[in-house]
Amino acid sequence: xxxxxxxxxxxxxxxxxxxxxxxxxxxxxxxxxxxxxxxxxxxxxxxxxxxxxxxxxxxxxxxxxxxxxxxxxxxxxxxxxxxxxxxxxxxxxxxxxxxxxxxxxxxxxxxxxxxxxxxxxxxxxxxxxxxxxxxxxxxxxxxxxxxxxxxxxxxxxxxxxxxxxxxxxxxxxxxxxxxxxxxxxxxxxx
Amino acid sequence: xxxxxxxxxxxxxxxxxxxxxxxxxxxxxxxxxxxxxxxxxxxxxxxxxxxxxxxxxxxxxxxxxxxxxxxxxxxxxxxxxxxxxxxxxxxxxxxxxxxxxxxxxxxxxxxxxxxxxxxxxxxxxxxxxxxxxxxxxxxxxxxxxxxxxxxxxxxxxxxxxxxxxxxxxxxxxxxxxxxxxxxxxxxxxx
DNA sequence: GTCTATACCCAGATAGAC
DNA sequence: GTCTATCTGGGTATAGAC
Numbered sequence: 001x002x003x004x005x006x007x008x009x010x011x012x013x014x015x016x017x018x019x020x021x022x023x024x025x026x027x028x029x030x031x032x033x034x035x036x037x038x039x040x041x042x043x044x045x046x047x048x049x050x051x052x053x054x055x056x057x058x059x060x061x062x063x064x065x066x067x068x069x070x071x072x073x074x075x076x077x078x079x080x081x082x083x084x085x086x087x088x089x090x091x092x093x094x095x096x097x098x099x100x101x102x103x104x105x106x107x108x109x110x111x112x113x114x115x116x117x118x119x120x121x122x123x124x125x126x127x128x129x130x131x132x133x134x135x136x137x138x139x140x141x142x143x144x145x146x147x148x149x150x151x152x153x154x155x156x157x158x159x160x161x162x163x164x165x166x167x168x169x170x171x172x173x174x175x176x177x178x179x180x181x182x183x184x185x186x187x188x189x190x
Numbered sequence: 191x192x193x194x195x196x197x198x199x200x201x202x203x204x205x206x207x208x209x210x211x212x213x214x215x216x217x218x219x220x221x222x223x224x225x226x227x228x229x230x231x232x233x234x235x236x237x238x239x240x241x242x243x244x245x246x247x248x249x250x251x252x253x254x255x256x257x258x259x260x261x262x263x264x265x266x267x268x269x270x271x272x273x274x275x276x277x278x279x280x281x282x283x284x285x286x287x288x289x290x291x292x293x294x295x296x297x298x299x300x301x302x303x304x305x306x307x308x309x310x311x312x313x314x315x316x317x318x319x320x321x322x323x324x325x326x327x328x329x330x331x332x333x334x335x336x337x338x339x340x341x342x343x344x345x346x347x348x349x350x351x352x353x354x355x356x357x358x359x360x361x362x363x364x365x366x367x368x369x370x371x372x373x374x375x376x377x378x379x380x
Numbered sequence: 381g382t383c384t385a386t387a388c389c390c391a392g393a394t395a396g397a398c
Numbered sequence: 399g400t401c402t403a404t405c406t407g408g409g410t411a412t413a414g415a416c
Contacts, residue, residue: 007381007382025216028409030410041383041412045382050409050410101349105289105292138376149360152350152360152362156347157346168342169346170339170342180374183378185333185371186271188377218391219391220390230393234392234394236399240393
């Protein structure tokens with residue numbers, strides 16, 4: 001099957017890989033154009049600015065992540081928390097190995113404030129909301145943290161594992177990360 | 191007491207704040223010079239390149255962190271693991287609120303390979319080694335992860351909390367982070 | 381819709397006077 | 399040791415021909 005993609009789609013795909021791996025600043029329009037097989041000024045026929053490319057990339061990514069995470073959460077209702085969290089982790093690593101902290105940094109520091117609100121909102125809906133719903137199923141009333149905070153904590157712990165060639169987690173498997181996250185490193189003293 | 195610092199010391203202090211907050215790329219030599227109260231070319235009297243400034247900053251930071259973390263670990267031998275981990279977290283946030291993932295990214299992607307090995311080594315000695323020694327005291331023989339991996343996992347979980355104005359962890363306190371890290375979110379099924 | 385040519389800016393770094 | 403002036407290169411973005 002021949003992939004008959006439009007130039008605009010190719011740009012989004014190439015730019016997505018670069019932005020999510022290296023970040024907004026470190027990705028040049030020249031590099032995007034080169035990898036897309038076009039000239040650099042041609043980008044500006046399809047998008048008004050570099051920031052507009054970034055926004056389109058994040059919108060497309062968020063849409064996909066939102067749908068898949070929602071599907072994963074609802075379709076595994078009978079599974080254990082450990083299994084479900086690991087399923088999410090494996091999906092993200094496999095399909096969208098983004099550099100989470102660069103993404104977070106870009107959204108708050110590299111993007112104009114006009115677009116910031118919009119991006120933050122769709123990011124929340126895609127990444128945070130499904131995890132929050134998941135935790136709501138398991139946590140007792142008196143748990144000291146909100147599901148929102150816990151979802152953020154979850155992403156912090158898995159972030160180095162998800163991103164490409166991080167090397168930060170050396171030998172850790174996704175099973176081990178989730179086990180640590182859920183049960184910690186010591187038994188509670190009851 | 192009047193702080194009688196040399197120009198070189200001022201440069202290192204100013205550059206350290208900027209590099210550890212915004213990263214290598216996003217920090218310009220013009221900004222360093224301006225905040226240090228000198229002209230930009232004057233930087234090049236004291237350091238050969240921008241990268242050399244970065245290296246000097248990380249060497250100084252690592253020395254300080256290494257000594258303080260080693261001191262914290264050895265001087266609290268009678269404390270609980272939770273107390274000791276929290277002491278380390280509070281020290282890092284208070285004294286060296288670095289952006290951990292930017293630092294890690296810079297060391298591996300922005301610095302020439304000649305200096306990379308050197309930086310990674312002193313970073314390990316300063317940040318990783320003391321935590322590894324600490325975990326060695328507590329973990330049973332059959333624990334599935336190495337203390338090295340666990341130390342890295344520790345830094346991943348605390349990283350968003352340490353850095354300035356992250357906003358990623360919204361309401362979480364240092365106590366809660368450490369509690370989550372040590373005991374997880376659910377009881378083990380024994 | 382894609383190209384060549386180029387404007388414009390900001391970065392790191394150097395030359396040389398004082 | 400610090401300055402002014404400047405070089406060189408890379409970045410984003412625009413003009414205009416085809």
